[in-house]
Amino acid sequence: MKIYGIGGFNEVGKNMTAVDLGDDVILFDCGLFLPPIVELEEADKVYTEKKLRSIGAVPNDLVLDKMGLRHKVRAIIPSHAHLDHIGAIPFLANRYKADIIGTPFTIEVLKTLLKDEKIDFRNNMRVVQPNSFCYVQGKHKKYRVDFINITHSTIQCSLIALHTRQGVVLYANDFKLDNSPTMGQKPNYDKLREIAKEGVKVLIVDSLYSGDERKTASEKVARTLLEEVLLTTNNDGVGLFVTTFSSHIARLKSIVEFGKQLNRKVVFLGRSLNKYVTAASKVDLCPFRNDIEIATYRDQLERKLRQIDKNREKYMVVCTGHQGEPGSILDRLSRNKLPFKFQPKDHIVFSSSVIPVPSNIKNRDELDARLKKRGVRLFSNIHVSGHAGREDLRDFIDLVNPENIIPAHGDHKKIAPMIDLAKELGYKQRNLHLINDGQRLNF
């Protein structure tokens, strides 16, 4: 078989890997690279395949055309619902006569992306439950694909095991080993052991933090951090705002539960929160849906904020803007573009970390500066990562015992430490493959 690293091997984003099995090709992930999109002017934010290609925001899958492989693609399999893994599907999937196969939440989020972009595509969408499997029909044979439950910072994430004649190709892009998740199940270690016994030929692995000597803390720890700030810091009589990743349903669940304990009405503000919460509800994975109110459209939003402005001590607002994104709720509030005025001592809790790209760092610094002028209290970094650290990765490699390793999910500076880690575990250089976007490997 041949494996093409198409995107995500030189940057954090536009993840895509192709497995060429001769008559058939399977694609893992098809994501966006967000920084060039964030930097587009508001008027330019009408997306087409051509525009996204020109700014380098989608994986360069034209390499498949060049190799005569495009018509052999049988399936596109996203590992989870994050935009850097599914966000390019609406713009590229039309090029392939291939099914899109994912867990219920992943497919539901994809449907909302298609609706938002008003894209109608011909690809068949198939749903597979976590810890279940499906078959992909090739030209002459069918391939078993396992969706192995794994923990990360959104729900229903999978490690994907593609069974081939040469052994398993295991796609492990975006995970951590959380043994105390606050929603969903633990990683399916039994299944991973079984796959290891069958023999993993190639592992494509999230190595973003392979250089960080740590075990990534459980989501349980993020919950405790939030509890400290929300329940044990005095917030009587002041405004209380919390912002986090809209797709982080488990985190949102903790936030809502603490809001209820404070006897505050929990109000979600912002389009992207509405999008993910609605998708989670549709697949019955939003246990807090009846405990919150959501305001999205301008009238609704402004009406709600006027109410909150008068009775701020009665509400907890969960809103967008943790990266200082232009147009987000916090951004607009900080610029006096919405009918709510922050007062000294109001609390703003960032249950997030700043994604370390220049545009985000700048936006967030400027947001913080504007907020501080109002005298509000900022609680930053009330967060734990969704990505495995070096010591998790050591355990993971030990467990699945792959023959070959391809580090993924970042530039080489970030992912190269995976190579050293594998050498510490006894691997030889010939089985370790630090590749660039567009590069092919033969196995």
Ligand SMILES: [Zn+2]
């Ligand atoms: Zn992710």
